[in-house]
Amino acid sequence: MTIFTIDEVTKTFKNGEVEEQVLKGINLSLKEGEITALVGASGSGKSTILTIAAGLQRASDGKVIFQGKNMTNMNQEQIRKIRASEFGFVFQSSHLVPFLTVEEQLMLMLDVSETKTSKRVQKEEVEKILKLVDMDHRKEAYPASLSGGEKQRVAIARAIIHKPKMLFADEPTASLDSKRSKDVMTLIRELTKTLNITTLMVTHDEEMLPYADHIITMKDGLVL
Known part of the structure; x- marks a missing residue:
């Protein structure tokens, strides 16, 4: 089932008096339980699509439809x-809170996502997700x-702990050997399929x- 649609999306930036059109009428449809990878040279517009789809910036024109609702x-x-x-979001760096x-x-992610459950239930959910990403034995670690791979596993667990419909991954393996x-991508694919998440990923690899x-x-x- 299609859960996310990008319909004739354009994006124009102003550089002084000059307008630069970064996106020129993009159309994409994303389905549940599937990973879509955006590839292309630097400056091709792939990261701009991801940030517009994720609601981190506005399109200049066109529609972004999520579950039938026009986000624009x-x-x-x-x-x-x-x-x-x-x-949910996964980036090149894990961006974990050091302390x-x-x-x-x-637990912090559940608070931010305004999950209406008790602390006991939240702890049970955390334990379950950490087992999914094979990090339950490191739950007390800072x-x-x-390691770099472990940090990304935690970042992925944090991105899906609140059971999102969409996962946005911006160069999730760029800082890894x-x-x-391959371990991180295997995990992302397994979680996409198991949890029926729709994943949009930018990668150069x-x-x-x-x-x-x-x-x-x-x-x-x-889009070529």
């Missing part, structure tokens, strides 16, 4: 609520003691493409 007509508070409850344990990182990159269900190549603000 929403105000900032409505978009913030969708991001907090329905979207929080692995368990506390996930980020400084984790080849083995850890061709070795990660076999993990995607769909590959969208971009050039100069256009």
